[in-house]
Amino acid sequence: MAVAALFRFPLLLRRSLPSPSSPSYVTYYRRTVLSDGFSYRLRSFLRYSSSDGGGGGGGSSGNDLGGANDTGIVVSEVQIPNYLKFSDEELMKQCKFETFRVSGPGGQHRNKRDSAVRLKHLPTGIVAQAVEDRSQHKNRASALNRLRTLLAIKVRNKVDIDAYSPPPELLQILPPKSTIRTSSSGSQIGPNNAKFVPGMQALLDVISACDGSIADSAKLLGLSTGGLSRLILSHDGLRMAVNSMRAAKGMKPLK
Amino acid sequence: MIRIFPSSRFTSLLSAAKPLRSFACSSSPTREPPQCASFAEKKSSPASNSLSFTPKTPLFLRPPLHATPLSEVWKWHDWAKDLASSVEDSSTNSEDSLDSVVLLRELKWLIEDSIVDDDPVIHRREIGDDCEKSVKLRASLEELYDLWRQRIEKRRPFQYVVGCEHWRDLVVCVEEGVLIPRPETELIVEMVEELVTRDEWYKKGIWADLGTGSGAIAIGVAKVLGSRGKVIATDLSPVAIAVAGNNVQRYGLQGMVEVREGSWFEPLKDVEGKLVGLVSNPPYIPSGDIPGLQAEVGRHEPKLALDGGIDGTDSLLHLCHGASRMLKRGGFFVFETNGEKQSKMIVDYMTNDLKDTFSDLRIVSDFAGIDRFVSGFRL
Ligand SMILES: C[S@@+](CC[C@H](N)C(=O)[O-])C[C@H]1O[C@@H](n2cnc3c(N)ncnc32)[C@H](O)[C@@H]1O
Numbered sequence: 001m002a003v004a005a006l007f008r009f010p011l012l013l014r015r016s017l018p019s020p021s022s023p024s025y026v027t028y029y030r031r032t033v034l035s036d037g038f039s040y041r042l043r044s045f046l047r048y049s050s051s052d053g054g055g056g057g058g059g060s061s062g063n064d065l066g067g068a069n070d071t072g073i074v075v076s077e078v079q080i081p082n083y084l085k086f087s088d089e090e091l092m093k094q095c096k097f098e099t100f101r102v103s104g105p106g107g108q109h110r111n112k113r114d115s116a117v118r119l120k121h122l123p124t125g126i127v128a129q130a131v132e133d134r135s136q137h138k139n140r141a142s143a144l145n146r147l148r149t150l151l152a153i154k155v156r157n158k159v160d161i162d163a164y165s166p167p168p169e170l171l172q173i174l175p176p177k178s179t180i181r182t183s184s185s186g187s188q189i190g191p192n193n194a195k196f197v198p199g200m201q202a203l204l205d206v207i208s209a210c211d212g213s214i215a216d217s218a219k220l221l222g223l224s225t226g227g228l229s230r231l232i233l234s235h236d237g238l239r240m241a242v243n244s245m246r247a248a249k250g251m252k253p254l255k
Numbered sequence: 256m257i258r259i260f261p262s263s264r265f266t267s268l269l270s271a272a273k274p275l276r277s278f279a280c281s282s283s284p285t286r287e288p289p290q291c292a293s294f295a296e297k298k299s300s301p302a303s304n305s306l307s308f309t310p311k312t313p314l315f316l317r318p319p320l321h322a323t324p325l326s327e328v329w330k331w332h333d334w335a336k337d338l339a340s341s342v343e344d345s346s347t348n349s350e351d352s353l354d355s356v357v358l359l360r361e362l363k364w365l366i367e368d369s370i371v372d373d374d375p376v377i378h379r380r381e382i383g384d385d386c387e388k389s390v391k392l393r394a395s396l397e398e399l400y401d402l403w404r405q406r407i408e409k410r411r412p413f414q415y416v417v418g419c420e421h422w423r424d425l426v427v428c429v430e431e432g433v434l435i436p437r438p439e440t441e442l443i444v445e446m447v448e449e450l451v452t453r454d455e456w457y458k459k460g461i462w463a464d465l466g467t468g469s470g471a472i473a474i475g476v477a478k479v480l481g482s483r484g485k486v487i488a489t490d491l492s493p494v495a496i497a498v499a500g501n502n503v504q505r506y507g508l509q510g511m512v513e514v515r516e517g518s519w520f521e522p523l524k525d526v527e528g529k530l531v532g533l534v535s536n537p538p539y540i541p542s543g544d545i546p547g548l549q550a551e552v553g554r555h556e557p558k559l560a561l562d563g564g565i566d567g568t569d570s571l572l573h574l575c576h577g578a579s580r581m582l583k584r585g586g587f588f589v590f591e592t593n594g595e596k597q598s599k600m601i602v603d604y605m606t607n608d609l610k611d612t613f614s615d616l617r618i619v620s621d622f623a624g625i626d627r628f629v630s631g632f633r634l
Contacts, residue, residue, distance in 0.1 A: 099438065099622040105594055106625055107439050108540055108561050111412050111551035117622070134364055134421035136438040136622075 083123070083151045084198045088144055095147070096120045097140065119143040126150050145194065152201035153241045159209040164220055166202065173199030175231060179222030191235040200238050203231075204245075212246040214254065229254055308497040311430045313418025315368040319391035328370075331396055335362050335403045342407060351549050353407065361406070361413045368417045369393050410550035420469075427469045427502050432494030434560035436471035439591070439621040440536050444475035446589050446619065446630060447534065451479060457587065460531025462486045465519055465574065468560060470499030470512070472534055477503075477511045486512045489522050492559055519570070520577040530581045536591040537570035539563040567593050568600060575605055579612045582633035589619075589630035598626045605631065 083091065098118045104110065116131035117139045128147035130139040171178075171185040173196055189195050203221075210216035218228040232242050232254055243253040339358035371391045392399070405411040414420040414435045419428050422436045423444060429435050451457045458480050464473035467488035477486045488503075490496050496516045503512045515522035523530075540561045545553065552561070563569055571590060578588045592598045598618045605613050613631040621627035 097622055098624065106621070106623055107437055107591065107593065107627060108434070108536075108538070109544070109552065110437070110549055111414075111435060111556075112438055132360065135423060136441060137423045138421070 080155065080157065081123075082157060082201075083121070083155065084148060084201055091121075091144065091147070092119075094122055096122060099136065117143050119147050121147055121151070124151065124155060126154055148194075148197050149200075149237055152197045153204065153237055155201070156208050157201070157205045159205045161206075161209050161220065164206070166206075166221065169195070169198040170202035170206075170221075171199075173203065173231070174221060174223065175227055177223065177227055181222070191238075196235065200235060204238070204241055207242055208245060212242070212249045212251055214242075308493050310428060310498045310501040311418055313368075313428050314365075314393055315417065315419060315426070316428075317393040319371040319393050321392040321395045322389045323392050323396050325388045325390055327396055328390055328392070331399055332362075332366070334400070335365075338403065338407055353410070358407070362403070364413070365399075365403070365417060368419075369399060410554060412551040412555055415555060420471075422471050423475055425471065425474060425506070427471045427474070428498060428505070429469050430494075430498060431555065432492065432557055433498045434468040434495075434556055436469055437536075439623075439625075439627055440472060441475070442619070442621055442628065443472055443534050443536065443589055443591060444479060446628070447476050447532065447587075448479040450532075450587055451481075456585070457531050459483055460485070460583065460586075461526055461529060462532040462534065463523060463526070463530050463581070464488045465533070465535040465577075466490055466537045466560070466570070467499045467514070468492075468495050468536075470502040470514065472536065473499065473512050473514075474502060474506055474508060476532075476534060477508050478506075480511070484511050487515055487523060487526065488512055489515045489517055489519070491516070491518050492557065494557075495560075519573060520581060523581060527581055529583060531583055531586050533574075533578050533582055533586065533588040534590075535574055537563065537574060539567045539571060539591070539593040539597060541565060541567040541593070563593070567597060571597070571601055572604065575601065575609060579609055579633065584633055586633040587630070588613075588633070589628055591628055592626075594621075594625040594627050598629050601629045605629075 083094070086094070096119075098120070100116050100118070116129065117136055119128045119140070121127070126147065128143045128150055130143040130146065133139045133142060166180060168185070171181055172189045174181055174185070175188055189199065203217075206220055207214070207217045210220065214228055214232070215225050218225045221228060223231075233239050239254060246253060336359065339362055340355045342353040342355055342358065369392050371393070394402070402416050406413060406416050412435060414429050415431055418430055419426050420435050421427075422438070423441050427436060447457075447462075462476055462480065462485065464470075464476060464486060467473050467490050470488055473486045473488035477484045480486070488499055490499065493516060496514055500514045503509055503514060520527075538559065538561050540548070540563055542562055542565055544567075545558065545562055547553070548561075563571070571592060574590055582588060590601065592601060602616050602618060605616055612634060614634050616629065616631040618626045619628040619630060
């Protein structure tokens with residue numbers, strides 16, 4: 001079903017192999033669907049519920065999802081906006097917000113059993129959910145945070161390695177040892193800080209552009225391979241994203 | 256001049272203060288502008304009105320007086336978990352059965368509300384060895400056993416067990432006799448917020464929330480109106496009036512929200528034709544559906560809050576008429592309905608029977624996609 005497909009984690013890799021389901025206008029990136037094992041692990045890391053919570057609501061075939069095709073994969077045309085730059089409000093406007101449709105009339109009939117919410121980002125088809133908080137309002141806020149993490153992990157922006165200049169959000173998450181850091185980069189932002197997410201996206205863009213090579217990426221970022229590995233391993237989502245990227249290239253995972 | 260918003264010189268003091276246990280506010284039985292004196296003044300002298308009612312203190316606001324050995328708390332926790340896990344398949348009717356996943360989540364929240372510690376020790380059991388340690392509980396262990404049994408055996412709603420519901424960014428006190436605010440209803444506040452952000456005019460006038468129950472909508476609306484907001488919240492139920500008043504006070508909004516007791520528009524005679532906004536989530540369940548309601552709802556929540564008459568629209572139709580009288584030109588209304596058919600019926604009624612009275616009638620669906628609300632403007 002489409003919902004399950006939406007949880008698969010695509011990576012957009014730089015190749016020009018034809019793909020049977022890829023629309024012809026995609027010229028630069030090719031889509032790769034990652035193994036379900038990965039999506040399952042990441043899903044549980046992000047504490048997603050994989051069920052549709054009672055049918056309905058999620059029955060879309062994916063064809064209405066703008067940038068996503070019916071396998072729910074983010075398809076990038078050459079330039080896509082950097083969604084992480086949008087404010088919460090702007091991002092929310094790009095989303096369809098839903099709760100799980102309960103059977104029956106809802107409202108006064110029902111004492112809510114939970115307030116599971118689902119946020120569907122229409123331009124990419126990425127879905128974020130939250131369920132464990134006591135109010136729907138807070139669940140929506142956590143779903144939005146999760147959406148940001150997912151956007152960072154799933155949407156790859158094109159990077160020109162030959163003329164690479166790292167954005168400030170990336171510099172901020174690099175350890176002090178990095179030789180490309182400047183005094184204006186400030187102190188290092190850790191993985192529990194919300195500002196880590198845009199840096200993580202930029203980092204994944206670099207690693208993706210380097211075809212998953214940690215050594216090449218580290219060189220670009222003024223770090224030792226070990227230093228970059230440690231950074232990657234500090235965030236579960238980041239680690240899994242890098243490892244799937246590497247798995248797709250037949251490389252060993254980082255541990 | 257309408258004298259409806261008693262300014263309270265205690266406002267700033269109270270907004271920081273803990274909710275008071277005894278509060279009562281009710282209108283005088285005559286129809287003159289109801290006297291709802293500054294809530295603060297009522298704290299020491301119980302209201303003279305015979306209808307006065309003292310809201311309960313929710314668990315999370317009780318003082319942590321019960322030092323309890325951690326090992327005993329664990330014992331209770333294990334027992335509660337077992338009980339929660341054992342409910343599965345107890346009923347074949349899935350809509351009406353308890354669900355252990357949800358119960359376990361509720362158990363976590365119950366602990367959150369009963370233990371003072373921010374990072375409940377109970378979740379860090381592995382640390383071990385500190386069984387001799389004791390924790391401070393806001394209820395005796397005996398009561399916690401009893402509360403959890405009530406939740407499961409009596410199907411008492413979790414929100415009544417702990418005495419509050421998290422709704423939007425609020426924590427609203429609730430108890431038997433007052434409807435537990437539903438997540439769907441949060442959208443009413445959202446719609447008002449959208450409107451007042453677009454058009455400042457709506458921030459300056461008087462709003463009304465009819466059948467306010469716990470006061471959730473009125474408080475939510477007052478907060479989005481900002482400092483100049485004025486909301487009158489009415490209810491027929493004295494329990495609701497007391498609970499709503501208490502919630503208003505907890506949020507330090509007694510200068511902005513006035514609670515009045517009475518049936519629908521009766522307590523609003525002094526503001527006829529003067530409202531810029533009118534919101535309500537009236538009882539809308541068809542009487543015939545009441546016996547089949549989920550146990551938590553049917554057995555525990557007040558019928559007065561649920562039963563909307565034969566087809567559920569008794570109160571809604573009354574509100575439609577009232578809206579035409581009470582709203583200023585350009586005034587906004589939104590009502591929650593039973594959904595689908597009922598929403599259509601209300602819109603039809605307003606278009607045909609109340610011709611040329613309203614504009615921009617809209618049906619708005621809730622987040623589950625049910626056509627839940629009817630909104631519009633007074634011409
Ligand atoms: C469905 S509840 C809504 C409560 C609250 N507004 C909420 O959304 O949580 C309906 C409310 O209408 C009140 N009510 C019922 N009949 C009424 C009447 N004739 N006049 C005023 N309020 C009434 C009930 O006491 C109840 O609080």
